[in-house]
Amino acid sequence: MTRQDEVLVALRRIIRATDQNSKRLGRDTGLTVPQIVLMRAIATNPGSTAGFLTGQVSLSQATVSTILDRLEERGLVTRQRNPRDKRVVNVALTDAGRALLEQAPAPLQESFRARFEMLPGNQRELIVQALDTVATMMGAGNLDAAPILTLGNIPEQLPSPASLATLRPPTADDGPALHALVRACPPLDENSRYCNLLQCTHFADTAVVAEHDGRLVGAITGYRLPARPDTLFVWQVATHPDARGHGLGKRMLAHLLARESLQDIKHLETTVTAGNAPSAALFDAFARSHDCGVTRTPLFDRERHLGNSQDSEWLLHIGPLSRSEGAMPPIAVCR
Numbered sequence: 001m002t003r004q005d006e007v008l009v010a011l012r013r014i015i016r017a018t019d020q021n022s023k024r025l026g027r028d029t030g031l032t033v034p035q036i037v038l039m040r041a042i043a044t045n046p047g048s049t050a051g052f053l054t055g056q057v058s059l060s061q062a063t064v065s066t067i068l069d070r071l072e073e074r075g076l077v078t079r080q081r082n083p084r085d086k087r088v089v090n091v092a093l094t095d096a097g098r099a100l101l102e103q104a105p106a107p108l109q110e111s112f113r114a115r116f117e118m119l120p121g122n123q124r125e126l127i128v129q130a131l132d133t134v135a136t137m138m139g140a141g142n143l144d145a146a147p148i149l150t151l152g153n154i155p156e157q158l159p160s161p162a163s164l165a166t167l168r169p170p171t172a173d174d175g176p177a178l179h180a181l182v183r184a185c186p187p188l189d190e191n192s193r194y195c196n197l198l199q200c201t202h203f204a205d206t207a208v209v210a211e212h213d214g215r216l217v218g219a220i221t222g223y224r225l226p227a228r229p230d231t232l233f234v235w236q237v238a239t240h241p242d243a244r245g246h247g248l249g250k251r252m253l254a255h256l257l258a259r260e261s262l263q264d265i266k267h268l269e270t271t272v273t274a275g276n277a278p279s280a281a282l283f284d285a286f287a288r289s290h291d292c293g294v295t296r297t298p299l300f301d302r303e304r305h306l307g308n309s310q311d312s313e314w315l316l317h318i319g320p321l322s323r324s325e326g327a328m329p330p331i332a333v334c335r
């Protein structure tokens, strides 16, 4: 075996050991390596803040917060406001969290750390330099990575309700849940329950709901403009606050446009208020993915049409939509 092959074999062994350890942890505890690493840090520092834990595990604040959300959902950690200073939130393991951690195998990196510490200083230095050179030679010198041995992108290992949601046309049975979802998503207008039922039945072809764990986490309602049937008018888009910022809005729009029955849609229209930045960003992103521009024109005026009860609505026109393969998001991601 050549020297190069020896290096490649060693690298492959490291990758396989990392993979096997992650799988074993997942099988035995249902947890990912980053989750276990964070739980171990909480066990060592009970009652500490999320900010402190971020420093302990060398992950970003957003990633730690996502991991804590998942652990809290599973009843393994608690986040409690500090009675002396309400701005501070303290994190601790629950009894169930402690019990699970006790029976969990240690992550691979912990035994590595212990053995590494036992090496003489010059040998440690050589290992750091050699591995750094190998990483650079493999074009990975500038990749952002946390000191946690697991394969894949850490936030991607923590599926959000948005990424797990199943997308489908609504039925009449979704009417009450759609009503509740819209109510949870201000500034959306609450329509009557009867109106929601019509959206879910007569307009099911041009509507989509996103369901996760038996609850609606997102929905789009819409219809073809009667005078211009090749234009889809998006009536409302709602992503539940728990599922925002994970691409669900974009997934739902892509899902609708990928439907067999909507292949003749050439334009999309909707209305937005001037201050609704998330909505504007969603439709801008949609226009970019379909290689076309967005025009904005005033449509319903606050004083003249809306009785001063809500902000003026601007008409967004997006189109003509490019339906080329490159422009459409792959249907496989639109479950």
Ligand SMILES: CC(C)(COP(=O)(O)OP(=O)(O)OC[C@H]1O[C@@H](n2cnc3c(N)ncnc32)[C@H](O)[C@@H]1OP(=O)(O)O)[C@@H](O)C(=O)NCCC(=O)NCCS
Pocket (backbone or CB within 6 Å): 185, 186, 187, 188, 235, 236, 237, 238, 239, 240, 243, 244, 245, 246, 247, 248, 249, 250, 251, 272, 276, 277, 278, 279, 281, 282, 285
């Ligand atoms: C608007 C709304 C549907 C967006 O849903 P979402 O699932 O979080 O959106 P996505 O994650 O798919 O993000 C779509 C784009 O908007 C951007 N975006 C999302 N939230 C944002 C925010 N708060 N501020 C700025 N941009 C935002 C994303 O970065 C993404 O753009 P990118 O592809 O350029 O990165 C959601 O915020 C919502 O339900 N709001 C309340 C109801 C509402 O106002 N609906 C729209 C009017 S009908």
